[in-house]
Amino acid sequence: MPHSLIQSAAADIKTPAYVADTAKISANMAIAADIKARAGVTMLLATKAFAMPACFAFMRDHLDGTTASGLYEARLGAEHFGKDVHTYCPAYTEDTLRDCLRYSDHIYFNSTAQLKRFAPIVRAEKGDAAHIGLRVNPGLSLVTNSALYDPSSPGSRFGVQPSELTPDVLAMINTLHVHNLCENMAQDSVKLLAHISHTLGDALTQVQRVNIGGGHYITHPDYDREALITALIAFQKQHDVQVIMEPGGTMVYEAGYLVGTVLDIFENSCKQAILDVSASTHMPDVLEVPYRPHIIGSGNEGEKPYTYKLGGNTCMTGDIIGDYSFDTPLEIGQKLIFTDMMQYSLVKNNTFNGVPLPDLALLHADGRYEIVREFGYDDFAKKLF
Numbered sequence: 285m286p287h288s289l290i291q292s293a294a295a296d297i298k299t300p301a302y303v304a305d306t307a308k309i310s311a312n313m314a315i316a317a318d319i320k321a322r323a324g325v326t327m328l329l330a331t332k333a334f335a336m337p338a339c340f341a342f343m344r345d346h347l348d349g350t351t352a353s354g355l356y357e358a359r360l361g362a363e364h365f366g367k368d369v370h371t372y373c374p375a376y377t378e379d380t381l382r383d384c385l386r387y388s389d390h391i392y393f394n395s396t397a398q399l400k401r402f403a404p405i406v407r408a409e410k411g412d413a414a415h416i417g418l419r420v421n422p423g424l425s426l427v428t429n430s431a432l433y434d435p436s437s438p439g440s441r442f443g444v445q446p447s448e449l450t451p452d453v454l455a456m457i458n459t460l461h462v463h464n465l466c467e468n469m470a471q472d473s474v475k476l477l478a479h480i481s482h483t484l485g486d487a488l489t490q491v492q493r494v495n496i497g498g499g500h501y502i503t504h505p506d507y508d509r510e511a512l513i514t515a516l517i518a519f520q521k522q523h524d525v526q527v528i529m530e531p532g533g534t535m536v537y538e539a540g541y542l543v544g545t546v547l548d549i550f551e552n553s554c555k556q557a558i559l560d561v562s563a564s565t566h567m568p569d570v571l572e573v574p575y576r577p578h579i580i581g582s583g584n585e586g587e588k589p590y591t592y593k594l595g596g597n598t599c600m601t602g603d604i605i606g607d608y609s610f611d612t613p614l615e616i617g618q619k620l621i622f623t624d625m626m627q628y629s630l631v632k633n634n635t636f637n638g639v640p641l642p643d644l645a646l647l648h649a650d651g652r653y654e655i656v657r658e659f660g661y662d663d664f665a666k667k668l669f
């Protein structure tokens with residue numbers, strides 16, 4: 285039974301709570317480590333997708349470090365994960381760049397303007413150890429589910445055009461960065477590598493490393509790991525470069541839960557239930573992507589005998605998680621367990637309406653439930669004054 289541990293623990297869990305499944309995180313890490321070992325690539329965790337330092341102990345030994353979206357993630361990676369820190373930020377100020385350099389081993393720029401302005405500072409600070417990267421937009425749209433998540437969508441602000449990789453620019457960098465995927469399967473990772481080979485071949489002779497970003501869905505059960513490994517080995521050999529991968533969401537794919545409680549049930553056009561977990565505040569991607577999270581034991585609207593519209597405990601009319609059906613009527617006080625709730629959830633949550641932040645907890649392989657952090661009024665108020 286894949287979810288038996290959380291189902292046994294749920295009755296005693298104080299909600300709301302994000303619960304990391306440490307055994308599943310370890311299983312995901314084994315996949316990442318296998319790719320790293322057999323393909324000889326550098327493998328980083330993108331902390332933008334998942335950053336719960338209590339879980340880093342289960343991840344650190346399998347990976348080479350973290351990749352950050354800016355100063356605070358760089359610092360978090362350096363202080364709590366350790367190993368290498370790579371930082372890519374769409375735009376730095378001189379002050380944030382200097383601070384990033386304290387925590388980062390690799391700095392990536394998004395434009396030639398930023399590169400030309402700041403590469404001398406990186407070189408002055410780091411000397412021969414300066415690892416300077418530039419993001420290139422390969423102009424290859426492989427993300428088909430939403431333009432919101434396609435870095436190659438028309439007019440994208442991410443990365444320079446390949447034509448901007450002139451000799452003077454290439455002389456300033458030693459790494460190319462291409463992030464172009466989002467939950468893509470192996471054939472797209474392979475396509476991306478082939479596209480880079482084909483369109484950036486000359487530039488590849490001038491760099492030592494190619495960071496192929498995140499979005500490689502390596503822990504998905506249908507992901508063809510062998511195809512990826514074969515393509516990575518061939519690419520590195522052909523271009524004599526080290527490939528860096530920096531997946532985020534997939535590292536914690538299906539590796540945890542958001543546990544909530546039914547607070548109220550009533551009827552207006554249909555049966556409705558208010559929960560102490562909210563789409564707006566605790567799982568914003570449900571509204572932003574958008575997508576429908578799975579609840580253990582539930583079905584689609586009308587699939588099982590009792591259907592409810594599930595909503596959050598906020599003022600926002602659109603704070604609706606969706607219509608779910610159940611075998612038996614919901615009851616006030618009943619726990620509902622949302623699955624696959626580690627990625628882009630706790631890193632994006634907020635305290636809109638003063639809604640309490642969920643506890644952070646670990647569910648260990650032996651069934652032990654460990655609360656790592658609880659939040660209260662101070663966490664809500666601190667950012668307001």
Ligand SMILES: Cc1ncc(COP(=O)(O)O)c(C=O)c1O
Binds near residue numbers: 332333463466497
């Ligand atoms: C530059 C960069 N690297 C890595 C990632 C991680 O991607 P994912 O969580 O889809 O694997 C992202 C996600 O937006 C990104 O922008």
